[in-house]
Amino acid sequence: MSASRAISVTVNGARREAEVPVRLTLADFLRHRLELTGTHVGCEHGVCGACTVLVDGRSVRSCLMLAVQANGREITTVEALAPAGGGLHPLQQAFRDHHGLQCGFCTPGVLMTLVEFLSLNESPSEAQVREAISGNLCRCTGYQGIVDAALDAAKRLRA
Amino acid sequence: MRVIGRSVPRLEDEPLLKGEGRFIDDIRLPGMLEAAFVRSPHAHAAIRGIDKTAALALPGVHAVYSRADLMPHLATEFMAVGLPSASYKQDLNRPALAGDEAVHVGQALAIVVADDRYIAEDAAALVEVDYEPLAAASDCRAALSAGAPTAHRKSPHNLLAEFDMAYGGVDAAFARAAHVFRESLWQHRGGGHSIECRGAVAMHDAPQDKLTLWSSTQMPHAAQRLLCDMLGRDENQVRVITPDVGGGFGPKLVFYPEDVVTALAAILVGRPVKWIEDRLEHFVATTQERDQYWDVEVAVDRDARLLGIRGTMVHDHGAYTARGVNLPYNSAENAPLGYELPAYRMNVKVALTNKVPVTPVRGAGHPQGVFVMERLLDRVAHELKLDRAEVRRRNLVPGEKMPYKTKLKARGGLTIELDSGDFPKCQHEALGLAGWNDFPPRKSAAEREGRHIGIGLANFVKGTGRGPFESVTVRIGPSGKVHVYSGAAAMGQSTKTMLAQVVAEQLGADLGNITVTAGDTGVISMGLGGSNSRQTVMAGASAHAAASKVRDKALKVASHTLEVSHGDLEIEGREIRVKGSDVKLDLGRAARSVAGTAGYSLPAGMAPGLEATEHVVIDAMAYTNGTAVAEVEVDVETGAVRIAKLVLVHDCGRILHPVIVEGQLMGGIAHGIGNALYEWMRYDENAQPITSTLADYLLVTAPAMPPVELGHQESPTPLNALGVKGVGECGVVPIAAAVCSAIEDALSPYNVRITRTPITPADIVELIQNGS
Numbered sequence: 048m049s050a051s052r053a054i055s056v057t058v059n060g061a062r063r064e065a066e067v068p069v070r071l072t073l074a075d076f077l078r079h080r081l082e083l084t085g086t087h088v089g090c091e092h093g094v095c096g097a098c099t100v101l102v103d104g105r106s107v108r109s110c111l112m113l114a115v116q117a118n119g120r121e122i123t124t125v126e127a128l129a130p131a132g133g134g135l136h137p138l139q140q141a142f143r144d145h146h147g148l149q150c151g152f153c154t155p156g157v158l159m160t161l162v163e164f165l166s167l168n169e170s171p172s173e174a175q176v177r178e179a180i181s182g183n184l185c186r187c188t189g190y191q192g193i194v195d196a197a198l199d200a201a202k203r204l205r206a
Numbered sequence: 207m208r209v210i211g212r213s214v215p216r217l218e219d220e221p222l223l224k225g226e227g228r229f230i231d232d233i234r235l236p237g238m239l240e241a242a243f244v245r246s247p248h249a250h251a252a253i254r255g256i257d258k259t260a261a262l263a264l265p266g267v268h269a270v271y272s273r274a275d276l277m278p279h280l281a282t283e284f285m286a287v288g289l290p291s292a293s294y295k296q297d298l299n300r301p302a303l304a305g306d307e308a309v310h311v312g313q314a315l316a317i318v319v320a321d322d323r324y325i326a327e328d329a330a331a332l333v334e335v336d337y338e339p340l341a342a343a344s345d346c347r348a349a350l351s352a353g354a355p356t357a358h359r360k361s362p363h364n365l366l367a368e369f370d371m372a373y374g375g376v377d378a379a380f381a382r383a384a385h386v387f388r389e390s391l392w393q394h395r396g397g398g399h400s401i402e403c404r405g406a407v408a409m410h411d412a413p414q415d416k417l418t419l420w421s422s423t424q425m426p427h428a429a430q431r432l433l434c435d436m437l438g439r440d441e442n443q444v445r446v447i448t449p450d451v452g453g454g455f456g457p458k459l460v461f462y463p464e465d466v467v468t469a470l471a472a473i474l475v476g477r478p479v480k481w482i483e484d485r486l487e488h489f490v491a492t493t494q495e496r497d498q499y500w501d502v503e504v505a506v507d508r509d510a511r512l513l514g515i516r517g518t519m520v521h522d523h524g525a526y527t528a529r530g531v532n533l534p535y536n537s538a539e540n541a542p543l544g545y546e547l548p549a550y551r552m553n554v555k556v557a558l559t560n561k562v563p564v565t566p567v568r569g570a571g572h573p574q575g576v577f578v579m580e581r582l583l584d585r586v587a588h589e590l591k592l593d594r595a596e597v598r599r600r601n602l603v604p605g606e607k608m609p610y611k612t613k614l615k616a617r618g619g620l621t622i623e624l625d626s627g628d629f630p631k632c633q634h635e636a637l638g639l640a641g642w643n644d645f646p647p648r649k650s651a652a653e654r655e656g657r658h659i660g661i662g663l664a665n666f667v668k669g670t671g672r673g674p675f676e677s678v679t680v681r682i683g684p685s686g687k688v689h690v691y692s693g694a695a696a697m698g699q700s701t702k703t704m705l706a707q708v709v710a711e712q713l714g715a716d717l718g719n720i721t722v723t724a725g726d727t728g729v730i731s732m733g734l735g736g737s738n739s740r741q742t743v744m745a746g747a748s749a750h751a752a753a754s755k756v757r758d759k760a761l762k763v764a765s766h767t768l769e770v771s772h773g774d775l776e777i778e779g780r781e782i783r784v785k786g787s788d789v790k791l792d793l794g795r796a797a798r799s800v801a802g803t804a805g806y807s808l809p810a811g812m813a814p815g816l817e818a819t820e821h822v823v824i825d826a827m828a829y830t831n832g833t834a835v836a837e838v839e840v841d842v843e844t845g846a847v848r849i850a851k852l853v854l855v856h857d858c859g860r861i862l863h864p865v866i867v868e869g870q871l872m873g874g875i876a877h878g879i880g881n882a883l884y885e886w887m888r889y890d891e892n893a894q895p896i897t898s899t900l901a902d903y904l905l906v907t908a909p910a911m912p913p914v915e916l917g918h919q920e921s922p923t924p925l926n927a928l929g930v931k932g933v934g935e936c937g938v939v940p941i942a943a944a945v946c947s948a949i950e951d952a953l954s955p956y957n958v959r960i961t962r963t964p965i966t967p968a969d970i971v972e973l974i975q976n977g978s
Contacts, residue, residue: 070324079322084232085225087452089401090485094900097401125225139223143215146869150698151222152229152402152452177908184900186401186453187698189872189937190908 054118058083059127067114073107074098076114077124085125085155089184096183099156100124106163125155128162138162138200147196149187157183161197169205173198208715209707210928213865216703217722218696227450230405230422235478238407239268241468242326243481244316244333245491246308249342249560249893250357253306253315257334261318264332266325269475272316273303276470281438285461287428289530289617293369293556296361300526300563302436302463302470308337309357309525310562311895312490314463319471319479344893346522346557347499357525357558366523367531367556371538373613374549379514383505387585391502392962393574393942395495396885398567399905400697402452403483404492406465408472418445419469422452423725424459424695425735430727432461433469441727448725454697455877456567457493459737460528464491489898493529493565494887497522498537498574502552504582510590510597514549515542515582521564523556528563531556533571535617540575543612543622544629544667544831545601550613560893568877569938570738572668577963580664580943584950585959594947595637598665602629609924616669616827624667624829626921626931627857633665633833635917636855640835653955658842659850660954662947663835664940669827670858670932671743671925677732678748680709680756681817684801686780686794688713688720688756693733694745695725699934700866701741705749707862708928712753713760714777714793732821739830739932742862747822747926755818763796763816766809828923828931832856834878834940836912836948842956842974845967847883847949848912854940855917859931867933868916874937875914880906881938882945886964953977 051068058081065080072091077083077100086109089097093111100109101123128136135143138161148154157180164171164179171179176197177190185193221227244256258270277283284299304315316333320326341355348354349364357364380386407420417439423429426446433444451458464481472479483492502517521534531554538552583601587594603610605628614622637643645661652659677693690705702722710717723729724745734744757777764782765772774785783790797816800808808814835853840846854871861867884904888897897903922929946960949970958977962969 068324078231079234082234083225084229085227087229087402088231089403089452090900092485092899092901095401095485129224135220135223142223143219146216146865148219148222149700149869149873150400150402150451150453151218151227152400152698154222155225158223174909177911181907181909184401184905184907186399186455186877186905187873188869189874189876189906189914190911191872191914192869194908 052115054115056117057121059124069113069115071114072110073112073114073117074109077109083124083126087152087155089153096160097153097156099159101159101163106160125158128158137203141196141200141203145192145196145199147188147192153183153185157185157193165201165204169201171201207711209710209717210862213863214707214717216700217706217717218700218702229402229450229452230407230420231482233407233420233449235407235409238478238480239319239321239475240323240326241317241319241471241479241481242323242330243314243464244318244330244335246304246311246313246315248308248337248339249311250340251308252338252340253304253308254336254338256316260332260334261329264325264329266321267318267329269319269471270316270329270333271471271474273305276302276467279470279474280436282436285432286435287432287461287529288527289532291367291531293367293531295365295367298366298526300463300528302466307359310560311893312487312562314467314491317467317471319475342560342893344559344889344891346497346559347520349557349559350520350555357560361558364558365555366527366558368554370551370553372551374514376514376516376549376551379549380505380516383513384508385589386503386505387582387589388503389581389585389961391500391578391581393498393577394886394963395567395573395881396887396903397489397492397494398455398457400453400455400458403485403488404458404462405482406468407478407480408469409478410473412476416443417469417473418447419465420447420449421465422458423448424454424697424737426695426725426727427693427733427735429461429465433466436466437470445728447728448695451697454736456570457565458697459735460493460565485900486898490562490895493563495533495567496561496564496887500578502578502582504586506586510586510592510600512545512547512601515547516551518553521554521556522559524559524561524563526563529565532617533564533566536571537574539614540572541578544603544665545579546603561889568874569935572939573878573881573942576664576666576940577943580947584947595633595642595663598633599630602633602665605629605631620825623826625923625925627829627831628921629665629831632831632855632857632919636833636835636853639855639915639917640837640853642835658840658952659837660840660948660950660952661835661837662944662951663833664943664947665833666940667829667831668936668939670739670830671824671828672738672740673744673823673825675821675823676734676741676744676748677730677819677821678745678752679730679817679819680749680752682756682760682793682797684794684798686792686797690720690722690749691729692724692745693730693735694741695736697736699870703866704742704862705745708746708749709753712757714779716779719780739934739936742930743828743926743932744824746928746930747824748820750927751822752818752820756816760793760796760816763799763809763812764791767791767799824925826925828859828925830856830858830931830933830936832936832940834944836944838945838948838952840949840952840970845970849879849945850912852912852914854914854937855919856936857919857921858933858936860920860922860929861918862930870933871916871937872914874935875941876906876911878938878941879910879945881963882942883964
């Protein structure tokens with residue numbers, strides 16, 4: 048039950064090698080092995096979306112994927128969004144400007160979902176934004192601030 | 207006002223957006239082990255024995271502790287957290303771990319401590335518990351009937367408490383009433399379901415015998431007191447710290463078995479221990495609100511003016527008292543609040559069941575009280591063929607009667623006085639925004655197209671800012687930074703930003719110069735924490751008082767140093783300036799000048815330090831009010847409800863931060879929609895939970911949210927210097943009532959009555975079939 052495998056993944060641009068138990072989830076690998084605790088775990092059954100990260104550019108629930116399945120792939124987490132020199136990604140800035148977060152626990156998953164969505168749809172309607180984040184649960188905001196932020200971020204990213 | 211009243215950027219946002227928040231599961235200590243709990247799979251069972259052998263043999267397992275292992279180290283095994291009430295018939299505080307009887311699914315029996323959580327869970331599954339299943343009390347009404355299985359073997363019955371909330375001659379009022387109408391209502395509210403579950407990390411410094419518990423709690427000082435009581439330690443040996451909390455919503459305000467057991471496990475194994483709740487545990491081991499059954503009658507005169515309300519309510523308490531009878535008390539108290547009701551009598555029975563204990567979830571029983579009153583008023587309007595809004599207008603407490611002394615008593619014994627507000631005006635504004643008067647023709651037009659649209663309204667009044675106080679220290683350090691410490695607890699409602707705003711208003715208006723520490727018993731001695739929409743009211747009042755004192759002192763110091771009069775000075779940014787000149791003293795120098803130098807006197811007449819601690823005492827609550835109007839469309843084939851629009855006009859006194867207030871309301875509204883249509887924590891007849899994933903238990907998602915229009919009225923309360931009332935819970939309170947009113951209106955051709963929440967599509971289809 049504790050069989051392990053060597054994996055090699057690229058996380059936020061850096062190559063990481065590790066020996067991991069085969070049952071270790073990607074979320075736990077990121078959070079507890081790599082100490083990238085920005086990715087959060089809310090349900091561990093793939094409903095709440097708090098653990099969403101990008102795997103090869105596509106949004107994935109890291110609680111439903113094993114670390115060994117990430118072998119050879121490229122992972123992007125919330126820690127990679129803000130520019131290295133300081134400041135915020137336009138989407139993060141829009142969240143700040145539109146009160147798109149309260150407790151902030153669901154926020155990293157929402158941000159990663161929207162990063163992918165806005166890369167596929169540059170000019171979304173409000174309904175499309177709501178559909179895009181329909182797999183991300185937020186108990187604080189009633190979603191309005193998130194939706195407003197996403198629409199504004201789309202505008203900023205187009206500019 | 208330079209800062210107060212403006213939507214300044216939140217202090218909390220940047221780290222949270224960058225993934226740099228520090229939540230409970232983000233804490234990693236050297237040598238830390240991880241824990242899992244063995245939990246009862248039975249709602250009610252005798253425990254004949256616990257065999258830990260196989261679990262302890264698993265590599266990576268450090269310890270397995272059951273009740274027997276912990277008892278020698280506990281001063282008391284019971285968590286005496288109940289709020290006082292004369293109504294208790296049985297004293298049922300929760301034990302740390304179950305002993306010879308488990309009384310709900312999910313009750314903790316043992317803790318397993320291992321190298322990591324994976325191994326801890328493996329080992330928990332290897333702990334062999336010899337259970338003898340016993341009959342369970344599931345439905346709270348059935349639990350009170352003669353011969354029902356008792357939730358605890360030793361209990362004589364399942365009546366935990368009973369009380370009457372009553373005033374006026376209610377039977378006489380009914381005797382002379384022109385009309386009497388009766389309703390039976392079932393109301394269900396589910397769990398808190400913060401997206402972050404609970405968690406605890408404990409570290410024991412053995413040489414000093416000092417224990418630190420990081421806990422995702424809303425009440426760190428209460429947790430410290432309980433740890434001291436249960437572990438036989440004093441306050442100086444126990445520190446509780448709340449890291450970033452990923453939402454509270456009520457259930458995180460109580461102290462839990464896992465808090466004390468994790469702490470004790472860390473002491474016993476001699477290494478830090480972390481326990482993080484998973485979602486399944488949140489469904490079965492975190493407190494919930496659940497069921498209330500109301501049988502109520504309303505008496506009105508021929509003009510639809512209220513004469514009296516009477517009835518009974520049965521409240522599902524769960525298996526233990528984890529907080530008190532405050533929840534049913536709030537519900538019974540809230541039903542008549544806001545209307546002129548001459549006579550009232552509600553008999554409340556609090557029933558034990560074999561389910562996880564019930565404690566407040568955002569709204570804390572108030573939505574249920576509102577639902578009862580608003581359903582009755584809709585019934586009156588329907589029967590007397592009056593406009594629903596008009597019936598309310600005739601009965602609302604009029605603005606000119608404020609402050610309005612009610613005949614109700616708050617749980618501490620004070621007579622409830624509605625402090626401020628204009629309820630009819632609020633309703634009027636909401637009706638205007640919702641297009642209430644134009645709705646009938648729209649409804650008729652829709653009906654001609656075969657569509658069923660409806661509109662409904664609900665008023666609410668909610669006590670906020672529960673006293674008696676909150677603590678705040680404001681200190682200007684030698685660096686010139688302003689540090690704020692509070693017993694308030696941040697859990698996502700922008701508490702730090704709020705405190706910084708209030709303090710900045712007095713001390714230079716530079717939010718970047720202020721740090722806020724909330725939720726750490728190591729930095730302030732007392733605190734009541736986060737509940738009851740209280741923090742802006744209570745901590746805000748103390749922050750204002752403390753900052754005002756520090757300001758006064760800083761100006762005195764500057765007046766002495768700069769040799770100008772007090773009145774000629776102002777604090778701007780990080781400096782104290784002489785108005786209209788370049789002469790100034792920075793805050794750091796002012797602080798240093800009263801920080802003392804060994805052997806030298808302080809400036810004449812000055813006391814040391816630029817700091818003040820305040821505990822502003824306010825016993826009376828500040829009453830926030832509002833009106834919600836919902837417009838819905840119901841698909842009569844499928845029973846699906848679409849909320850087309852929602853209006854909420856509210857009055858939370860002076861608004862400190864408009865955007866944060868709107869955010870609080872929106873979150874509450876979403877929660878209220880969930881209560882109206884989706885959230886249902888279901889159990890079977892054996893008290894087995896049957897909705898224990900977020901795929902079965904539905905939370906509101908982004909597409910389910912309607913367009914919402916908010917309106918703000920500002921009637922500053924005279925009860926505190928800032929004029930503020932609470933807002934955190936207020937959005938949720940009227941929503942289920944307004945939505946159900948609208949659904950009933952949409953289904954008027956079928957003559958159905960909505961008497962329950964949540965109301966599901968299947969219920970609606972059934973009602974239509976039975977109604978027509």
